[in-house]
Each structure stands twice: as structure tokens, then as C-alpha cells.
Amino acid sequence: MKRRLTRRDFALGAAASGALLAGAGRARAATRPIKLGSLLPRSGYEALIGQSCQRGVDLARKMLPEMGYAIEVIDADTESKPEVARTQAEKLIRDGAEMLIGAFDSGQTFAIAQVAEQNGVPFVINIGADPAITEQGYKYIFRNFPTSVMLGSHGLGRFNDLFQATGTAPKTAVLMVATDTFGQTMLKGINALMPKLNLPFQIVDTISYDPQAKDLSIEVAKAKAANAELQMVVTRLNDAILMVREMVKQKYEPMAIISPGSPGMYQTQFMKVLGKYADYAITNIPWLDPKQSLSRRFEDEFNKANPGEVCTLDAGFTFEGFLICADAYKRAGSAKPQALVEALAATNLPDRVMIGGPITFDAKGQNVNLPSGVVQILDGRPTVVLPPENAEKKPVFPVPGWSQRA
């Protein structure tokens, strides 16, 4: 018997077709690659670190599709200048970028954050430590990197772990600190935290210097004259090299050179230029977790793609930035900004590259699961030596003198 099509049947059918079409639309949105705009200082005075981050972008391009994520990356160069970062962010958005990632430096990151917020485009910060970035009430900004306050407190917190693990503690330290925004924010943090952390040493002298200086002989002579047991530093890359070179020349041999969380002493160029004199330098910093399977895979791929380079946190955090974006897009099932922001806020990624618990964000868009490890250069390679659960080797402290290096 032939059944007539009633109005109810028609309504039901239309609803079902609508639902099907909507589902197909969502599926299509999730399978087409999301356009991710990458902003890094690939030229200018931060170019070396920018290139180091870029290796993380290149690995994200290769590894994320293999992990089932669909991404398309558009690269942009901030030229190490905030004003260029701003115009490049605007250009990326005009070119169709649906999420932004960057930008290593706090000044440039701030400029991009303002553009992202104004345009309603989600922005995931790979590296950038100024606490103010996540204190502006921005809705589209997420940071998977510790603030300078977190870096300082976690980094200083590891000093006691190191002294306990090695059974040796210095009584005095001299602090050499760069005069840029990062250095001075760290200095404020160190001065505020030192009395609270019950550290065994006193800072007997603080020497501020220009991180773009071409000669640090006077600064190192002054540090040596302070006659302290420990050399504490907040450096960038070139100044870290100049500093160690001068320390060798001036036969200045403290118990160790330790950074509570600054770039420089774990970077390829530091080891390439200084060779055996780079060994034993210590940085307390978030690092790649040698015990995580994704981290080991990332490092293997990195070594294959970049022979002779050292896999550092720059590449690790940049890769994680892309992972966070790709994961949010996959869960959102849509490239609409609001859906992406909601998905980003709900991020919970236990499989990660860096040391720490799952990647999650607090109400301000800050990941608070970012502890520091103690990373020491051993045999020309940055090696996690503490905490014990992540360590590959035991820490060496006090370190051998310059003339005792093989």
C-alpha cells in the first residue's frame, strides 16, 4: 500500500537532513587543515633563537599530520621588532590565518596579543615570559610558557634541590644580569623571592650589563673581584658566550655558573663556540622530558632533520604551541573563533614534549603546569639532571676548573 507523505513526515525528514548536513559541515571543518600563522624573530638580533624556534615549526608541519591533525602553516618574520610583529600579525589575519602562534619575545608577543584580541583571533604564545601579557583580561590569548615570576620562583626553587642532591652549598653568590626587560623582570623576581626561599647563600654583588655588549671583560673582572663562591646569571645568548670566554681568560673559577631560568647557556651556539668550556653550565628551566614518549620521538625527528644542532626548549615549546592549536581545532570541529577559544580553554593534553603535567589553561589563559628542571651541559649536550624522576644523569657540582676540562 502506498503511503502518503504527511506534513509531519516532511518535517521529520527535513530535520534529519538538516542534522546530517550540519554533521557533514562539522566533519568538513575538522578535516580541512586549519590555517595557523607563525610569528617568530627569524632575523634581527634575536635571529638565532628565532631560527631555533623555527625548527619546532618545521617539525610540527611534519609530525602533526602523522598524528592525525590537519594543519596549514603560514610563516612570518617579526625581525625582532614589536612594530613589525604587529604589522605581520595583521597581514597574517588578512591572509586568512585562523589562529596565531609566537613570538618568543615579550615585547613582540604583546604587540601581537593586541592585534589578536582586536580581531578576535586566538593566539597561543610559544615563548614570552612577561607576566602582564596574561593579566590584561584578554579572551583570545593562551600561554604555554611560564611567566618570569614562575621562571624565577621555579628556577630558584631548584637551587636547594641541587645543593641537597650534591651535598654542597655555597655561602655567597654574585649575580650578573642583562639590562633588558626580561633581565630586569627576573632581577625584581629574584630580589623578592630570595628572602622567602631560605637559600643558603647571600648575593654579595649584582652587576647589570647591556646584553648587546661586545666586550664583558670589565663586568667579569668586577664579578671576580666580588670573590663569591657561586656565579648566578640572567643572560641572553651572545652575552653568555662573552661572559664565559672572559671568565676563562681571567681564570675566574666559581663553584658553578647557574642561571635561574634564562636563555643562552643551553643553546647550540653556546656549545659550538665554547666547546669544553660550555660544559657544566647549569640552567634551571622547563625542558624536554626525556621520559615522555612524544618527547623522545620529537627529539629523534629533530636530530634527523637538524644534524649537529641541539634540541632545545625553543623548538619544544614552539612544537607544543602548534600541538595545542591543532588539538583545539580537532575538538572544536570548527574554525570559528569562539569555538576555538572554548576548545583552547578546555585543553587537557597529557602527552607532551616538555617536563610537567598535562597542558591545561587557567581562567587567564596561562598554563600553570610548567615546572623547571635542572639542565646541565654534560659532554656537550644539555642534560636533565634534576628532578630525579626526569633526570638522565646526576648533577656535577661543584664543577671542575677551566684547566681541568678534557
Added chain:
Amino acid sequence: MLYLNIIVAGLLTGAVYGLMALGLSVIFGVIRIVNFAHGEMMVLAMYGACLANARFGVDPLRALILVVPALFLLGYVLQRGLINRYIARPDHEQFLLLLAVATVITASLLMGFGPDARNVQLDYAYDSYQLGAVLLDKVRVLAAAGAVLGAAALWAFFRFTRTGKAIRACADNQVGAQVVGLDVKRLYAVTFGLGAACVGAAGCLMLLLVDVQPYIATDYTLLAFITVILGGLGSMPGALLGGVLVGVSEALSGFLVEPSFKSAFSFGLLILVLLVRPQGLLGRA
């Protein structure tokens, strides 16, 4: 004794500053052109020495033999082909021309070598001599010795050779020099070549002390200006004195006051000299 160490380090670095500024002073003293591409030419020489080291393992001190004539040639061609046409033009046009030359050099270096800092790995890079309580950094001693020798060679050239004397005649009285039949344009080109050779030598020596990257050029142009203005624009001994003064004052102020105050001290010294003796310490009024 610590102060003695600091002063000696400042003296040694200052000698290299002096050689670098000497080139600027020679060019201005004779041609009356301010070389705004001075730092860039030094950085070019540093890359030359760096390349010679990377490709052939040549020590920067030996690379002087290659780099100094190359920079002389560059200076000669630049003056002969380009700057001579601007001699009679207003000052601001000359400045713009040399700023353009500076930009071309920096951009070419960026394209050729990229933005990375480069340096030379030397066996003796970390050596130092102990003289009583004074610790002398070997590379700094070598660089300073090279600078003093370079300055002495230049002095001897101007004092004892016919070309040197002819250049001095041009500097004293250009019209007179033309009247007695000197080829002033050729002599200008030789002078610019000599200035460039000086800065080339300073570049090779400076490479012993600092890493090179294209962006450092502007700082050195500025440093050369401070040095020659302190010593007296156009005065050869003044350039050396200015270099030593800048080196020692930076070292002492960095140690006694605050390292980040070093540059402020050099510029403060410059303002003081401009107020009290505008022609510079050894300059002619």
C-alpha cells in the same frame, strides 16, 4: 692591582679603537668627507677575515695580508668611481651618499652571511700572560700590538714617502697642490684607500676580540666618531689618543660606577670635550 688590570685592559682595547678611528680621521683630514660607512667597512673586513679563517684556516692576524689590500682597493675604487663626484656637493648630499653605501654593505652582508654571529676559533683564544699581578689577555695584547704597528706604518708613510708628502700637501692646501701639478683626485682616492685599509686592519684585529654580525656596524661608526672628535677630527695622534681615552674611561667607569654606564660615560666625555675644547684634544682650532 685590580685597577691596574682594568686600566691595562682598557688601554689595549683602546689601541684598536684608535686604529679604527685613525682611518676616519685620515679621510676627513684630507678629503673633508665624513665617512658614515666606516663601521660597515670594518664589519666587511671582519667578515673577510672570518671567511679566510673558515675556508682556509687562516689566522685573522695573517688574514691582514689579504684583507688590508682588499679594503685599500675597495676604498680607492669607491673614491675614484663615486665619492670624487660628490666632493663639491653640499655636506648633506655627501652624508646621504655614504649612508647609502653603509646600507648597501649591511644588506649585502645580511644576504651573504645571514644574521648569525660568527667568530673565529683560535688555539690561543683563551690564553693570558701573567706579569706579576697583571693578567694580560693574549688576544688583546696581539690586537693592540697590531694596532700600534699599523698606526706607526701609516705615520711613516705620511712622513717619508713622496705620495704621503703629496697627500699632506693636499690636506694643507688643495688649490696649492693643484697649482704645483699634483693629481688631487688620484691622491684623494689613495687617501680613502688608506683610510679603508686602516679600518680593514682594525677589523681583522677586532675579530680577535668580538664576534661579528652585520648589525654591529652602526655601533662602531658611532664609536669611531666619538674617538676622533675627542682626539681632534683630522689629527692622527689625536685619533690614537681618543681611542685610548675611550678604552680606559669605559673600563674604569664600568668597574667603578656600573658596567651599563660605560657608553654614557664615553658620550659624557664627548660632550665635555665639545664644550671645553670643540676642536678636540689634539685638533687644530
